[in-house]
Amino acid sequence: MATIIEPTIFELSSAGRRGVRMPASDVPVVDSLPQHLLRSELPLPEIAEVDVVRHYVNLSKLNYSVDSGFYPLGSCTMKYNPKINEDTCRYPGFLFSHPLQPIETVQGNLALMYELQEWLKEISGFAGVTLQPAAGAHGEYTGVLMMAAYHKLRGDSKRIKMLIPDAAHGTNPASVGMMGMQVVTIPSDDRGNVDLKALEAACDDTVVGMMLTNPNTLGMFDENVEKVISLIHGCGGLMYGDGANLNALLGIVRPGDLGFDVMHFNLHKTFSVPHGGGGPGCGPVGVSKTLLDFLPTPLVGILEEGNDEEAPFYGFVTPPNSIGRMKAFHGHFGGGMVRAYTYIAMHGPDGLKDIAQYAVLNANYLQAKVRGHYKIPFDRICMHEFVAEGRFEGSDVRALDVSKRLMDYGFHPPTNYFPLIVPEALMIEPTETENKDTLDKFADALIKIAEEAKTQPELLHNAPSTTKFGRMDEVKAARELVLCCWLPENVELN
Amino acid sequence: MTFIPISPHERDEMLATVGVKSLDDLFDAVPKKHRFPKLNLPPALTEMEAAAHLSDMASSNENVQQDLVSFLGAGAYNHYVPSVIDHMLRRGEFYTAYTPYQPEISQGTLQAVFEFQSLMANLTGMDVSNASHYDGATATAEAINLAYAQYRGKRTRIVVSPALHPQYRDVIDTYTQGMGVETVGDEETNLTLSPESLSSYIDDNTMIVIVQYPDFLGRIFDYKKLIDDAHAKGALVCVVANPTALLMLKTPADMGADIVVGEAQPFGIPMWYGGPYLGFFTTKKSYVHKMAGRLVGETIDVRGQRSYVLTLTAREQHIKRERATSNICTNQGLLALAASIYMSVLGKQGLSEVANLCYQKAHYAANELSKLKGFKLFSSEPFFHEFTLQCPKPASEVNQYLLDHGILGGYDLGNDYPELKNHLLIAVTEMNSKDEIDALVEVLKEM
Numbered sequence: 046m047a048t049i050i051e052p053t054i055f056e057l058s059s060a061g062r063r064g065v066r067m068p069a070s071d072v073p074v075v076d077s078l079p080q081h082l083l084r085s086e087l088p089l090p091e092i093a094e095v096d097v098v099r100h101y102v103n104l105s106k107l108n109y110s111v112d113s114g115f116y117p118l119g120s121c122t123m124k125y126n127p128k129i130n131e132d133t134c135r136y137p138g139f140l141f142s143h144p145l146q147p148i149e150t151v152q153g154n155l156a157l158m159y160e161l162q163e164w165l166k167e168i169s170g171f172a173g174v175t176l177q178p179a180a181g182a183h184g185e186y187t188g189v190l191m192m193a194a195y196h197k198l199r200g201d202s203k204r205i206k207m208l209i210p211d212a213a214h215g216t217n218p219a220s221v222g223m224m225g226m227q228v229v230t231i232p233s234d235d236r237g238n239v240d241l242k243a244l245e246a247a248c249d250d251t252v253v254g255m256m257l258t259n260p261n262t263l264g265m266f267d268e269n270v271e272k273v274i275s276l277i278h279g280c281g282g283l284m285y286g287d288g289a290n291l292n293a294l295l296g297i298v299r300p301g302d303l304g305f306d307v308m309h310f311n312l313h314k315t316f317s318v319p320h321g322g323g324g325p326g327c328g329p330v331g332v333s334k335t336l337l338d339f340l341p342t343p344l345v346g347i348l349e350e351g352n353d354e355e356a357p358f359y360g361f362v363t364p365p366n367s368i369g370r371m372k373a374f375h376g377h378f379g380g381g382m383v384r385a386y387t388y389i390a391m392h393g394p395d396g397l398k399d400i401a402q403y404a405v406l407n408a409n410y411l412q413a414k415v416r417g418h419y420k421i422p423f424d425r426i427c428m429h430e431f432v433a434e435g436r437f438e439g440s441d442v443r444a445l446d447v448s449k450r451l452m453d454y455g456f457h458p459p460t461n462y463f464p465l466i467v468p469e470a471l472m473i474e475p476t477e478t479e480n481k482d483t484l485d486k487f488a489d490a491l492i493k494i495a496e497e498a499k500t501q502p503e504l505l506h507n508a509p510s511t512t513k514f515g516r517m518d519e520v521k522a523a524r525e526l527v528l529c530c531w532l533p534e535n536v537e538l539n
Numbered sequence: 540m541t542f543i544p545i546s547p548h549e550r551d552e553m554l555a556t557v558g559v560k561s562l563d564d565l566f567d568a569v570p571k572k573h574r575f576p577k578l579n580l581p582p583a584l585t586e587m588e589a590a591a592h593l594s595d596m597a598s599s600n601e602n603v604q605q606d607l608v609s610f611l612g613a614g615a616y617n618h619y620v621p622s623v624i625d626h627m628l629r630r631g632e633f634y635t636a637y638t639p640y641q642p643e644i645s646q647g648t649l650q651a652v653f654e655f656q657s658l659m660a661n662l663t664g665m666d667v668s669n670a671s672h673y674d675g676a677t678a679t680a681e682a683i684n685l686a687y688a689q690y691r692g693k694r695t696r697i698v699v700s701p702a703l704h705p706q707y708r709d710v711i712d713t714y715t716q717g718m719g720v721e722t723v724g725d726e727e728t729n730l731t732l733s734p735e736s737l738s739s740y741i742d743d744n745t746m747i748v749i750v751q752y753p754d755f756l757g758r759i760f761d762y763k764k765l766i767d768d769a770h771a772k773g774a775l776v777c778v779v780a781n782p783t784a785l786l787m788l789k790t791p792a793d794m795g796a797d798i799v800v801g802e803a804q805p806f807g808i809p810m811w812y813g814g815p816y817l818g819f820f821t822t823k824k825s826y827v828h829k830m831a832g833r834l835v836g837e838t839i840d841v842r843g844q845r846s847y848v849l850t851l852t853a854r855e856q857h858i859k860r861e862r863a864t865s866n867i868c869t870n871q872g873l874l875a876l877a878a879s880i881y882m883s884v885l886g887k888q889g890l891s892e893v894a895n896l897c898y899q900k901a902h903y904a905a906n907e908l909s910k911l912k913g914f915k916l917f918s919s920e921p922f923f924h925e926f927t928l929q930c931p932k933p934a935s936e937v938n939q940y941l942l943d944h945g946i947l948g949g950y951d952l953g954n955d956y957p958e959l960k961n962h963l964l965i966a967v968t969e970m971n972s973k974d975e976i977d978a979l980v981e982v983l984k985e986m
Contacts, residue, residue, distance in 0.1 A: 047845035050646070054654045054883050064884040065621040067892035071973040072903035078921050082759055084789050088661045089887045097884045098623060101651070101876075105632035108647035112631030118640075125542050126635050129586050135625075135809075138597030141604040143611050144813030145950060147942060150607070153599035154812045167579055179673035179815070180869040182856070193717060219856035219866035223684075224717035228861045266568040297566055302573045313869065317542075322648035323638040323670065323833065323872030325815035341713070369713035373614055373676035373706040373802070374813025380874075381815060387593055393583030396541050398575070402562040403543045406550065409557040409565060426557075426565055452644055460640075463857070480544040481553060514643045515841040522838035522850040526827070528667045530657035 050513065051103050055530040058090035064097060107513060108322070109457050115483050117411075119430045119460035119472025120214065120262055122292050122314035127391070130317060130384035139383055144374040148360045154378065155359035158345040161386050162329075165310060168389075168397065169291075170301025171331030173364075175340045177376040181289060184309025184328030185220040185256075190368045191307060191332065191339040192254050192283045193224055198366060201281070208247055208255040208277070210239050212263055212464040214287060217256045226253060233466060237265035237423035239273050248276050254283035254306070260290045260428035262464040262472065264408065274304040283307065283335065291315045292476070293405055293429035296398025306333045312377075316385035327381025338366040343375070403477035404429040407484060411475055414488035418495040422467050430474035432467050442498040444469035446505035450497065453511045454490035541583065603810070603947060608975045610904075612925050612966025613755075613950035614675070614704050615813065616783065616805045618893070619969060624807045624880045634873055638833070642848045643840070648872065649847035653835040655875040658882045662785050663799040664792025665821035669832035671871040672818030675779065675802025676707040679749060680714035681820060681831045682777040682798045684865060686747035687718065688829045689775065694746035698737055698769075701725040702754035703779060705955040711749075720746075727956050734760045738768040745774040747798075752780045752791060756952070757925035757964065758918050759788065766795040782806055782819070782878075783968075784923040786894035798822045807881030808874055817874040828854060831865030896969035897924035900976065904967045907980045914983065917962055925966045927952065927959070934963045937986065944982045 049056075077083070092100075109116070116123035133139075142151050162174045178184035189207070196204045207221040210231045218228045229247050234240040239257070255277045260266045267273060277284050286300045286308035292315045294300070300308050312318045312327035320326075332340060343361035351357035376382065392400065405428050412421065412431040419433035435444030448458030448471070460472040475484060497504050509515065545553070550562070559565060566574060584592060603609035609617050628634060632647060639645030639652075652670045659668035672678035683697060697715070699708060699722055708725060715722065724740040734750060741748060748769045753759045766776045777798040778791035783805045785791075791799045803817040804810070822830055828851065836850035856863040885893065901924040909916050913931030928949065930937045938948035953960030967976065 047839045048843055049845050051650065053650070053657070054879070055657065058886075062886070063888055064886045065623070065889050067619075067885075067889060067896055067969060070896055070899045072900050072976070075899060075902040075906070077898075078759070078787070082761065082789055082921060083787060084664075084785070084793070087786060087887050087891060089658065089890060090883050091886045091888065092883055094623060094884055097880065098627070100883070101627045101880060102630070104647040104650055105627070105630045106647065107645075107650070108632040108636045109641070109644035110632045111635035116637065118637055121637055123635075123637060126631075127542060127586075129590060131629060131634075133590065133593040133597075134811075136594055136597035137604055138600040138602050140809040140811060141602035141617075142600050142812045143603055143609060143617070143810050143947065144615050145611055145613055146601070146603075146607075146947060147938070150601040150942070150947075151812065153596040156599075157596050164580055170576070179677070180867075182866040182868045183673060183677075186866060190713065190716065215857035215860050215863070216866050216868050218861035219859070219863040222861035222863060223714075223866055225719070226717075266566075268568050271570055296578060297575065298569045298573045299576050302576065303570070319634045319873075320637045320869075321634050321871075321873030322636040322645075322876070323652075324869040325673075325871045325874060326869035327815075368716070370706060370709040371677075371713060372674050372710060372814075373704070373816075374674075376813070377815040378813055379809065379811030379815065383593070387589055390581070390584050390592065391541050391586065391589050394578035394580045396583045397578065397580070399540050399543055402565070403545060403550075405565045406545075406553055406557070406562060409559075410553040413556050413558070426559070426568065448641070449643070452641070457644065458641055477543050481549045509643050512643050514646055514844060514846050517642045517840050517846050517848045518838045519848050519850070522836035522848045525836075525838075526824075526850070527837040528653075528656055528827070528834060528850075529660045530654065 053530045054090050054100060057092050057096055057100055060091055062091045062093050064092055064094045114455060115479060115487055116457040117459050117473045117475050118457060119474040120289055122474060122476055124317060124476040125478035126317050126319040127388065130387050133387045134379050134383040139379050152359055155345050157386055158382060159359050161382055162345060164389050165329055165331060168295065169308060169331045170299030172334045173337045173340055174329055174331045175344060176329045176382055177341050177371045178328040178330055179372055179377055180324060180326035180328045181309055181311045182216040182220060183371060184330045185216055186223060187330050187341055187371050188285050188307040188309060189220050189224050191336050194339050194366065194368050195283065195336060196253060203251050204253045206251050207253050210257060211466050212261045213256060213258055214262065214289060217287060237263040238267045238269050241269055241272060244273060244276055248280040250281060252280050252282040254285055256285040256287060258287035258290060260293050263423050263432050264427040264430040265423055266428050270303055289314060290429060293401050295401040296394060297401045301333060306335050312381050312385040317388040318381050318384045325377050325380050327377040338364045339368055340364045341369060341371045342367040400477050407475040407477060407479055411473060411484055411488055415491050418492045430472060433471045434467060434469050435471045436469040437495065437498045440498045440502055442502050442505050444471050446508065447471060447494055450494050450505045450508035451490060452509035456487055456490060607945055607947040609947040610949050610965045610967060610979060611947050613964055614802060615810050616966060617810060617968055617970050618805050620807050620809060621884050623884045624877050627880055628873060628877055633876060639849060642846065646846055649835050651876050651879060653847045655879045656835060658879055659819050659821055662782060663821045664790030665799050666824040667827050668819060668821040669830055669834050671875045672820055672832060673871065674816045674818045676710040678800040678818030678820045679707050679779050680710050681865060682800055683711065683715060683747055684831060685798065685826060685829045686775045688864060690746050694744050695720045696742060696745040697722045698724040698740045698745055698748040700737060700750040701727055701729045702756055703749055703751045704755050727958060730956065734762055734765045737765060741769050741772045741774055743772055745772055747775045747777055749777045752778050753784055753923050756927045757922040758920040759922060761794060763794045783894060783897060786890045787898060803878045806878040808877050815871060815874060817871045817878055829864060832867050833870060893969055900971055901926060901967035904976045911984055924968060925964060928963045928965050930961050930963060933960050937963060940986050941982060946979055946982060
């Protein structure tokens with residue numbers, strides 16, 4: 046029998062216990078629905094409020110979080126989430142507005158959305174922005190749909206190939222796969238840039254476009270980015286930018302100025318929307334003039350211009366060749382847009398540039414501190430993150446072991462085994478919201494672990510040992526597939 | 540430097556360690572002519588100023604707690620959110636964590652998702668639930684992806700009820716535009732027919748049939764016959780269900796549904812002008828490998844402690860890349876937690892009370908409204924907390940009149956169904972008092 050650290054909500058249930066009660070009905074009683082339309086039982090927990098609170102507080106204590114410590118998870122931008130955002134997004138005017146209210150009753154919401162669209166356009170250099178996509182991958186899908194719609198409208202039906210560098214996030218090829226397009230993988234060169242020869246060879250009139258993360262997942266700004274874009278445009282393709290790493294570019298360079306046609310933002314990375322243990326995110330998409338008419342519907346626009354006395358009157362508009370609707374309603378307004386708006390408003394142009402500069406400084410500082418202790422396969426000035434190899438000569442220690450051992454030192458591990466082109470990758474993104482002391486302590490821990498890997502590898506193999514839980518049996522989870530506190534009956538897998 | 544904890548002195552030390560002279564020198568790889576653009580943005584506000592500015596913006600809305608009495612639903616519902624929920628959601632340990640890739644230090648999130656999966660499976664009657672989708676509409680579109688994968692793209696017909704939420708149908712159109720499939724059945728003329736009339740569209744090429752429960756007009760149908768017909772042709776059936784209604788109604792599983800999805804916003808999530816909400820996705824265990832999204836499974840750790848991990852990750856984008864079941868990565872983790880706490884803290888009895896209040900009040904409102912001259916119910920089918928009301932004049936005019944009296948009326952069905960331009964979809968929940976309902980009736984009487 047396994048030891049139970051915290052019972053499940055079902056195990057805490059006892060028949061007849063009550064939590065929050067509802068008021069008595071104040072209307073005359075009507076007949077209930079016919080029996081054949083009613084459910085026979087409602088198998089949900091019965092618990093008192095205090096026990097619900099303790100259960101979730103106990104669970105929360107089993108989590109590592111940005112609020113409790115350093116979380117250098119590469120490509121995830123785990124920066125501090127300002128507390129004021131948590132207040133502004135809960136102002137009653139935002140919290141209690143219905144998405145289908147008449148527009149004259151929600152001008153505050155629409156003004157916020159319009160301004161956020163404008164700000165994101167200014168920050169990125171794009172001609173238009175949709176706030177509708179729910180997360181980064183959803184934004185990618187939106188972008189790929191627009192690219193396909195553009196070629197289709199031009200009658201250019203030969204284009205079926207999307208070029209994707211080998212260092213790309215997995216969501217890029219997955220988004221393309223959802224469209225039934227072919228993925229052509231483009232290798233990286235020995236400086237971590239897109240291999241121009243390979244790219245040139247792949248460019249022809251069957252190319253939809255290219256999806257490029259820049260800075261890429263090695264943390265490198267592609268030194269030939271303008272050449273890459275001109276090759277893609279030269280063969281009639283469109284250039285997609287994965288904005289996951291935009292934190293490094295705020296006030297540094299605008300993807301639209303470089304010639305990108307479309308890019309998604311991750312408001313939950315760059316603009317401090319909290320990650321929530323796996324969402325909700327918010328993934329707006331910016332486009333150049335080329336794709337402006339293809340944006341999803343609806344966008345927020347000005348229906349009547351304002352003047353010195355009166356604010357403009359905002360409403361919804363639909364672009365002429367819109368790909369349609371990506372989700373119900375208008376996107377992640379409360380949890381995403383209001384927080385990001387608050388954050389941008391508190392930074393201004395100079396504050397945004399500070400973010401990128403210090404994110405890049407912190408990453409380069411950490412890289413400099415661990416250089417010589419870990420192999421850094423692409424060793425030059427990095428952007429907001431860098432990739433080291435978690436393997437050592439004469440030792441069977443792997444990146445996973447280094448990561449687990451970091452937990453013993455009180456840190457969240459970096460991203461492991463990504464990008465795929467670096468063996469035993471440790472992808473480290475400190476963000477701008479960490480101070481020098483934290484970075485020093487983290488570097489010291491990494492250096493100590495590199496020594497342990499050679500002298501006491503069992504410490505790494507057995508890590509973590511100081512956390513409440515040790516390593517999990519992932520094979521058992523996949524083989525036995527227990528996905529619910531209880532299952533109705535064991536159904537055979539097909 | 541709003542949230543940056545580095546002093547000028549430390550900055551200089553760090554620059555020296557890196558081996559560059561200034562912060563700007565870190566960006567030599569960026570093309571010079573585009574480097575350091577001047578951004579035309581308003582100057583930075585302090586926290587105090589930002590709070591005041593945002594408060595002004597929020598206050599310029601009319602909201603349904605302080606300014607308006609609401610009878611608007613149509614996919615987003617005004618329900619009571621117990622206080623406990625936000626207290627728990629505001630714990631930094633939950634909301635400032637990432638997707639639980641490192642299970643040893645993420646058991647809080649993992650167990651919470653596992654419990655969410657269990658609660659949703661019990662609510663819908665299905666075998667398994669995933670960790671969430673963006674919203675009810677995208678969860679519905681993902682059901683099509685499941686069916687498409689199940690038949691390896693060999694079946695290309697989708698049968699959709701015209702009484703599926705119009706925005707959900709729009710999202711289906713968007714998601715399927717690259718798939719080479721056809722959508723049939725959703726003509727407005729089918730709106731007044733029984734659900735079995737959809738059976739005539741189901742052929743050997745049909746991969747999935749999609750219906751809503753209760754449907755967009757509020758009607759409750761038993762879909763058993765339709766589901767049997769679909770199964771006879773080998774098609775899957777997806778039921779898009781309202782979770783509050785499921786607290787009272789026979790489960791879609793009891794009717795034989797293969798997939799049950801929906802929007803769980805009514806479970807403890809504020810209306811928030813449309814998002815973020817919480818798509819749920821439940822199905823039979825036999826389809827679990829084709830299901831998109833994150834899944835948490837039970838296991839043990841090396842110390843013999845019960846624990847939880849993300850499982851069946853081989854389906855997902857970071858492993859399978861272009862052959863993944865979906866590109867979904869970030870989902871709605873924190874809101875799945877909200878829904879779990881909602882179900883836990885109201886519990887079996889509190890939830891039944893919510894359902895009963897919705898049912899009773901909606902029926903009281905329907906009875907009173909249908910007594911008014913010129914008004915009548917569109918359908919005699921049973922309903923739960925939302926119903927379609929035929930009005931003596933266009934719904935848009937009725938709504939404008941109500942708004943002038945501080946009432947947010949129903950959803951104008953003429954937006955989506957031209958023949959229903961005189962019809963309002965009215966939602967009544969536990970939040971509507973008898974006085975509010977009486978006021979609605981009174982205002983309409985004088986119209």
